[in-house]
Amino acid sequence: MRSERLLFALRNDLMALPDSGDILVLRPRGTDDLSMLPMERVCVMQGMRTDYDALVARGYNVVAEPPAEARFAAALVCVPRAKAEAYALLAQAAALLQPDGMIIVDGQKTDGIDSLLRDLRKRFTLSETVAKAHGKLFSFRPGADDMADWAAKPQTIEGGFQTLPGVFSADAPDAGSVLLAAHLPEKLPAQIIELGAGWGFLAHEILRQPSVKTLHLVEAEANALACARVNILDPRAQFHWADATRFKLDRGVDAVICNPPFHAGRDPDPALGQAFLQAAARLLAPHGTLWLVANRHLPYDRTLATLFQQVEEIGSDKRFRITRAARPNR
The missing domain is CATH 3.40.50.150 (Vaccinia Virus protein VP39)
Known part of the structure; x- marks a missing residue:
């Protein structure tokens, strides 16, 4: 599960959250455990109304789309099944980061996380990968690369x-x-x-x-x-x-x-x-x-x-x- 990988990475110093600044979480399920993130700094992006309502009921700040001018210290991308959508979420996360902000990527093997990992390795220097619970988690800093070529295109x-x-x-x-x-x-x-x-x-x-x-x-x-x-x-x-x-x-x-x-x-x-x-x-x-x-x-x-x-x-x-x-x- 997502929570197992994220908690393992944080507890074992494989990844550190920024000390300040808001954290964007893109497309988590309504039942996902995000308790290891500081709730007061978390903004959740979720366009599926059922998940949106569930996350609001749990007390999270949830938006269907973040304001274009918003900037985040870190972004957690919860990888969806559709590869094109995963690419688009990563590009959206990169565009919304503060300078030197970090993107955390988490997904199940059945949702294509291995393929996404290979694609990102060709482009960025990635952290150590956490492989647990039939999925993988890793992070990277896109820097000046806004990943615009991966953005959602109608x-x-x-x-x-x-x-x-x-x-x-x-x-x-x-x-x-x-x-x-x-x-x-x-x-x-x-x-x-x-x-x-x-x-x-x-x-x-x-x-x-x-x-x-x-x-x-x-x-x-x-x-x-x-x-x-x-x-x-x-x-x-x-x-x-x-x-x-x-x-x-x-x-x-x-x-x-x-x-x-x-x-x-x-x-x-x-x-x-x-x-x-x-x-x-x-x-x-x-x-x-x-x-x-x-x-x-x-x-x-x-x-x-x-x-x-x-x-x-x-x-x-x-x-x-x-x-x-x-x-x-x-």
Whole structure:
């Protein structure tokens, strides 16, 4: 675990934190143990709303993005799965450091820390590496190198959509969302919520229909929502940086459309998708309808039968099935 490596490095004098100045921690999980860092000096950057809320609840100073003028004595980069995102976080850390500031890098082997270590060794002098708990931790000082060539760069994909490194399905629309779009009715109702809107592919398809008066895009990942704001310029769209499972509106809507996630980090978590279904039922008006795409193997049937009076499969392929569920139970 991250805490084991960081604590080992500090206790064994393999690394020393600066005596003064703030410390930036980039993209830790909401459950990560950061207690070995001086809390009063820590600023956490976390764009995933669920982790953001958990860290705020623990008393940390948390921001989705640090102010551009902020400067930190040290930065701890918690390496994500996507290599392009890891590069971008390192460049962001370097740009926000004080002169002679230090970057600490920590990650699991399954998230590509060994590859990142090799890349950084070609460019910087690194500290001794701490290898524990199936991961590695090390540090370096970028000096005058702002690592701008590694910074996050928006990419334009098929259809003219813009995405950023690390967002879900950054290279092309997700196949499940494409299938769901093809099975939506020719006339959608007026008031709609999309739970887990991502960078906006489904929203773009939904807003093709003039019958839609308002579409609420609910997305927990700030970078994905930022892309959606670029991709969806329709004035009927309203954007919400929120945990979909806790999102609320003043009144129920006519429809919820979603392609819910079913992983928490690297681990499959069907309960997360079930929480999306529960949120959909809660957000719908009594006459409302849910349109859902999900992998065929996911155990959603019993949950849907409990939440809705009408449930029917309206389409499928080898990987996904499309479900229409209507009239939520109260």
